[in-house]
Amino acid sequence: MAGFDKVVSSYDEALAGLTDNMTVIAGGFGLCGIPENLIAQIRKMGVKGLTVVSNNCGVDGFGLGILLEDRQVKKMISSYVGENALFEQQLLNGELEVELTPQGTLAEKMRAGGAGIPAFYTATGYGTPVAEGKEVREFKGRKYILEESIVGDFAIVKGWKADRYGNVIYRHTAQNFNPLAATAGKITVVEVEEIVEPGELDPTRIHTPGIYVDRLILGTFEKRIEKRTVRS
Amino acid sequence: MAGFDKVVSSYDEALAGLTDNMTVIAGGFGLCGIPENLIAQIRKMGVKGLTVVSNNCGVDGFGLGILLEDRQVKKMISSYVGENALFEQQLLNGELEVELTPQGTLAEKMRAGGAGIPAFYTATGYGTPVAEGKEVREFKGRKYILEESIVGDFAIVKGWKADRYGNVIYRHTAQNFNPLAATAGKITVVEVEEIVEPGELDPTRIHTPGIYVDRLILGTFEKRIEKRTVRS
Amino acid sequence: MALSREQIAMRVARELKDGYYVNLGIGIPTLVANYVPEGMEVMLQSENGLLGMGPFPTEDEIDADMINAGKQTVTTLPGASIFNSADSFAMIRGGHVDLTVLGAFEVDVEGNIASWMIPGKLIKGMGGAMDLVAGAENIIVTMTHASKDGESKLLTKCSLPLTGAGCIKKVLTDLAWIEIEDGAFILRERAPGVSVEEIVAKTAGKLIVPEHVPEMTF
Amino acid sequence: MALSREQIAMRVARELKDGYYVNLGIGIPTLVANYVPEGMEVMLQSENGLLGMGPFPTEDEIDADMINAGKQTVTTLPGASIFNSADSFAMIRGGHVDLTVLGAFEVDVEGNIASWMIPGKLIKGMGGAMDLVAGAENIIVTMTHASKDGESKLLTKCSLPLTGAGCIKKVLTDLAWIEIEDGAFILRERAPGVSVEEIVAKTAGKLIVPEHVPEMTF
Numbered sequence: 044m045a046g047f048d049k050v051v052s053s054y055d056e057a058l059a060g061l062t063d064n065m066t067v068i069a070g071g072f073g074l075c076g077i078p079e080n081l082i083a084q085i086r087k088m089g090v091k092g093l094t095v096v097s098n099n100c101g102v103d104g105f106g107l108g109i110l111l112e113d114r115q116v117k118k119m120i121s122s123y124v125g126e127n128a129l130f131e132q133q134l135l136n137g138e139l140e141v142e143l144t145p146q147g148t149l150a151e152k153m154r155a156g157g158a159g160i161p162a163f164y165t166a167t168g169y170g171t172p173v174a175e176g177k178e179v180r181e182f183k184g185r186k187y188i189l190e191e192s193i194v195g196d197f198a199i200v201k202g203w204k205a206d207r208y209g210n211v212i213y214r215h216t217a218q219n220f221n222p223l224a225a226t227a228g229k230i231t232v233v234e235v236e237e238i239v240e241p242g243e244l245d246p247t248r249i250h251t252p253g254i255y256v257d258r259l260i261l262g263t264f265e266k267r268i269e270k271r272t273v274r275s
Numbered sequence: 276m277a278g279f280d281k282v283v284s285s286y287d288e289a290l291a292g293l294t295d296n297m298t299v300i301a302g303g304f305g306l307c308g309i310p311e312n313l314i315a316q317i318r319k320m321g322v323k324g325l326t327v328v329s330n331n332c333g334v335d336g337f338g339l340g341i342l343l344e345d346r347q348v349k350k351m352i353s354s355y356v357g358e359n360a361l362f363e364q365q366l367l368n369g370e371l372e373v374e375l376t377p378q379g380t381l382a383e384k385m386r387a388g389g390a391g392i393p394a395f396y397t398a399t400g401y402g403t404p405v406a407e408g409k410e411v412r413e414f415k416g417r418k419y420i421l422e423e424s425i426v427g428d429f430a431i432v433k434g435w436k437a438d439r440y441g442n443v444i445y446r447h448t449a450q451n452f453n454p455l456a457a458t459a460g461k462i463t464v465v466e467v468e469e470i471v472e473p474g475e476l477d478p479t480r481i482h483t484p485g486i487y488v489d490r491l492i493l494g495t496f497e498k499r500i501e502k503r504t505v506r507s
Numbered sequence: 508m509a510l511s512r513e514q515i516a517m518r519v520a521r522e523l524k525d526g527y528y529v530n531l532g533i534g535i536p537t538l539v540a541n542y543v544p545e546g547m548e549v550m551l552q553s554e555n556g557l558l559g560m561g562p563f564p565t566e567d568e569i570d571a572d573m574i575n576a577g578k579q580t581v582t583t584l585p586g587a588s589i590f591n592s593a594d595s596f597a598m599i600r601g602g603h604v605d606l607t608v609l610g611a612f613e614v615d616v617e618g619n620i621a622s623w624m625i626p627g628k629l630i631k632g633m634g635g636a637m638d639l640v641a642g643a644e645n646i647i648v649t650m651t652h653a654s655k656d657g658e659s660k661l662l663t664k665c666s667l668p669l670t671g672a673g674c675i676k677k678v679l680t681d682l683a684w685i686e687i688e689d690g691a692f693i694l695r696e697r698a699p700g701v702s703v704e705e706i707v708a709k710t711a712g713k714l715i716v717p718e719h720v721p722e723m724t725f
Numbered sequence: 726m727a728l729s730r731e732q733i734a735m736r737v738a739r740e741l742k743d744g745y746y747v748n749l750g751i752g753i754p755t756l757v758a759n760y761v762p763e764g765m766e767v768m769l770q771s772e773n774g775l776l777g778m779g780p781f782p783t784e785d786e787i788d789a790d791m792i793n794a795g796k797q798t799v800t801t802l803p804g805a806s807i808f809n810s811a812d813s814f815a816m817i818r819g820g821h822v823d824l825t826v827l828g829a830f831e832v833d834v835e836g837n838i839a840s841w842m843i844p845g846k847l848i849k850g851m852g853g854a855m856d857l858v859a860g861a862e863n864i865i866v867t868m869t870h871a872s873k874d875g876e877s878k879l880l881t882k883c884s885l886p887l888t889g890a891g892c893i894k895k896v897l898t899d900l901a902w903i904e905i906e907d908g909a910f911i912l913r914e915r916a917p918g919v920s921v922e923e924i925v926a927k928t929a930g931k932l933i934v935p936e937h938v939p940e941m942t943f
Binding site: 304305306307308330353354355356357363366367375377378379380381382383385386397398399400401402403404405435446447448449450451452453454455482498499500501502503504505506 | 771772773774775780781782783784787788789790791792793795796797798799807808809810811813814815817818837845847848849850851852853854855856859860886887888889890891
C-alpha cells in the first residue's frame with residue numbers, strides 16, 4: 044500500500060522540488076491555521092522570486108512575514124495587508140508586487156483552480172479597482188466581473204489530524220483557506236498535529252480527501268495568537 | 276429564539292407557498308437520499324407545470340417518478356434518464372421538456388446558484404450537444420463553455436440529523452446533491468430522520484449550516500433500494 | 508452631542524430582527540453584539556468561516572484555532588457551524604446573510620463606498636469587505652460624519668478607490684441616520700442635541716432634509 | 726477469440742499503477758476492481774460522492790444510504806471519504822483522478838466519444854460521463870469492436886451525439902488494444918487468436934498496423 048502512504052519524514056523531503064520563481068499557495072487566515080514549519084522550511088531553503096497566494100502575509104517575524112524579510116517573495120496575492128508593517132512598506136516602496144484580491148474571490152479562485160473551473164463571474168469588485176482590465180458582463184440585470192482561477196506549483200497546508208492516506212481534518216476555524224489551498228497545488232504538502240491509521244477518521248467528516256495530498260508530515264506548532272481577547 | 280427554530284409540524288406547512296409553474300430543486304441521487312415525503316406532498320398538492328431540477332427523476336412509481344404520472348412536471352433538468360421508462364417515454368414523445376445536463380455541471384450550477392456566482396466556465400460538454408448555444412472561450416489553450424447557475428423557488432432536501440436551527444448532516448452517500456440543493460432554494464425545506472438540540476452536532480462536521488434552511492420537518496422514510504447488490 | 512461608539516452600536520442594534528444572520532465588521536460594528544434587544548436572537552457570521560460566534564473566551568477557554576475575522580480569539584454558541592473560506596463567502600456572496608454592518612472612509616450619494624485604501628498613504632487591503640458589500644441586500648455603514656479636520660465623509664462622489672459601487676442604502680454616523688435614495692442622502696434621524704444645521708454643514712453630498720427629523724433617544 | 730468481459734477487465738487492470746485513484750464506469754469497467762494485481766493498491770472513486778469504495782455488502786451490511794454511481798449497494802474501505810456531488814466533480818473535473826474507465830457506443834480517430842444517446846431511439850442521459858472524459862488525462866474506453874450486425878464502432882467520425890471531443894487516447898475492444906494518435910487508430914495488441922485482418926476489417930476509421938502486433942496473453 045506504499046502508493047497511498049503520503050507520510051514523509053523530514054521537512055527537506057516535504058518541500059523537495061520547490062525552486063525559485065514558483066507559485067506557492069498557502070492556507071491560513073491571519074496566524075490561524077498557518078503551515079508554520081513549511082514556511083520556515085521555505086526560508087531555510089532560501090528560494091527566491093516566489094509568488095505567494097495567501098489571504099494575509101503573516102506578521103512581522105512570524106508566518107509568511109519571515110519570507111518578506113529575506114526578500115524571497117516577488118509577488119503576493121492577498122486580500123489583506125492589515126497591520127503587517129513590512130508588507131505595507133515593501134508594497135508602498137514598490138519592492139513587492141501585490142495583487143490585492145477580495146477575500147471571497149481569493150477563496151473561490153483557489154477552489155476553482157482545484158476544481159477545473161478556469162474562470163467564474165462574481166459581483167464582488169465590480170466598479171472598483173479590482174475590476175480593472177477584467178471583463179464585465181450582465182446576468183439577469185446585474186453586473187459581474189470575470190475572475191480566473193489560481194493553481195500553485197506547491198500548496199502548503201496546515202491540518203489537525205490526518206491518516207497516512209492523506210485524508211485531513213482541520214480544527215475549528217483553523218480550517219479557513221486550508222482545504223481550498225489543498226485542492227489547488229500541483230504538489231500539495233500538508234503538515235498536521237497528529238497522524239492516525241486509515242479508518243480512524245469518519246469518512247463523512249473528512250475535509251480534504253487524500254486524493255489531493257501528495258506529502259504529509261507530522262509537525263509541532265507554536266500556534267501564535269495574533270489578538271488575544273478575553274472576557275472578564 | 277423563535278427566529279431560528281426552523282421546525283414545522285406538517286408537510287402541508289413544509290411546502291406552503293409552492294404553486295404552479297415554480298422551479299423545484301431536489302436533492303438525491305437515484306433513490307438514495309431523496310426527499311420522498313416532500314415529493315409525495317407535491318403530488319398531493321397537485322401543483323402543475325413544475326420545472327424540476329434533480330440528477331434523476333426517480334423510478335416508475337417512486338420518488339420524482341410519481342410526479343410524471345400525474346403530468347405535474349413541465350420540464351426536467353437532469354443528467355440521467357436511465358431506466359425510468361415513463362421519463363424516457365414522455366421525453367421521446369415530446370410531452371416533457373428535458374434539459375439534459377452533465378452531472379458535474381448540474382452539481383456546480385446548484386452550488387453557483389447558492390453562492391452568488393451567476394456563471395462559470397467548464398470543459399465538460401465542449402464539442403457536444405450540451406454546448407449548443409453556449410459561449411465557447413479559451414483559457415490557457417483549452418476550450419471551455421459558459422454555464423449559468425440555477426436557483427429554485429423551492430429546494431427540497433433529505434437530511435439525516437438536524438438541530439432545530441436547521442444545521443443538517445447527511446448519512447453516507449445520501450449526501451450527494453442535497454447540500455447543494457439546500458443552498459440554491461429561495462425557500463429551502465429539509466426533511467430528516469432525527470431532530471436534536473442545538474449544540475449536539477459538532478460544528479466542524481455540519482454539512483448544511485442552518486442559514487440555508489427555512490423549514491425543517493421530521494419524517495419517516497421507506498428508503499427504497501434501487502439495485503440491491505450483495506457479495507457472497 | 509455626537510453619538511458615542513456605544514450609542515452607534517445601540518442605534519444599529521435597533522435594525523436587528525429576531526432570527527437575523529448578521530456579519531459585523533471590525534471595530535464599532537463588533538460592539539453591536541452587546542446590544543441585541545431582550546428576547547431577540549441573532550446569529551453572528553464571521554467571514555473566516557464561523558456561523559454562531561459567541562463572546563470572547565475566558566482565560567481557560569482561549570484557543571489559537573478559534574478566532575473571528577478580526578483575528579480575535581472567540582468562542583462558539585450551541586448550534587454554531589464552522590466551514591472553509593469558500594463556503595463562508597458562498598454564504599455571503601449568495602445573499603444569505605440578512606444584515607452586514609461595516610465601517611468606511613467615505614460614502615457617496617450613489618451608494619458607493621470606499622473603505623480599503625488611501626493611495627500613497629495607507630493600504631489595508633479590502634479583506635472580505637468587497638464581497639460583503641456585493642453580496643448583502645441589507646448593509647449599514649457606520650463611520651464618523653466628518654474627519655478630524657472637519658472634512659465631510661458623505662460626498663457627491665467618493666474620492667478614494669471604491670470597495671463597492673451603488674450598494675449602500677443606510678449610513679449611521681456619529682451625527683445622523685441617513686438613507687441613500689435616487690442619488691441623494693436623506694436625513695432620517697439626528698443624534699441627540701445635534702442640529703439639522705450642523706449635519707447639513709458637514710454633509711458634502713446632496714442632502715434631503717424632511718420636514719420632521721426626529722432626534723434619536725437612548 | 727474475442728475477449729470475454731472478464732478478460733477485458735483483466736487487460737484494463739494491467740494499466741493500473743500502485744496508488745492510482747480510479748473511476749470505473751458502469752458495466753464491464755466495474756469488473757476491473759476484481760483484477761487489481763497482487764501487492765498493488767488502487768482506490769476507487771464513485772462520482773456520487775465516494776472515494777475508497779469497497780466490495781458489495783453482505784446481506785447484513787446492506788444500507789440504502791451507501792451506494793455507488795451505478796446505484797448499487799456498496800461498502801467503504803478504511804481511509805474512505807464521502808462528499809457531496811459538487812466536491813466529487815471538482816475532483817473529477819480538476820483532473821485529480823488518475824484513470825477513468827468507461828464504456829461507449831462509438832469512438833473515432835479524432836478521439837471523440839459517443840456514449841449517451843441514440844437520437845429517436847434511446848436516451849440514457851450523460852450522467853457523469855461528460856465530466857469524466859473532460860476532466861481525466863488518462864481514459865480507457867471499453868466496448869465491443871463492432872455491433873451485433875457487424876457495424877464497426879471505431880469510426881472516422883462518430884455518427885452519434887458526442888460525450889466529449891478529442892479526449893480519448895486508449896480503447897480496449899473485445900478484439901484489440903488500440904491507441905489514438907494524430908487522427909488515426911494504432912493497433913497495439915490483438916486478442917488471442919484474433920487476426921490482424923479481422924481487426925482491420927472491423928475498423929472503419931483509419932487504422933495503422935505496426936509491423937508487430939503482439940497477441941494478448943492471459
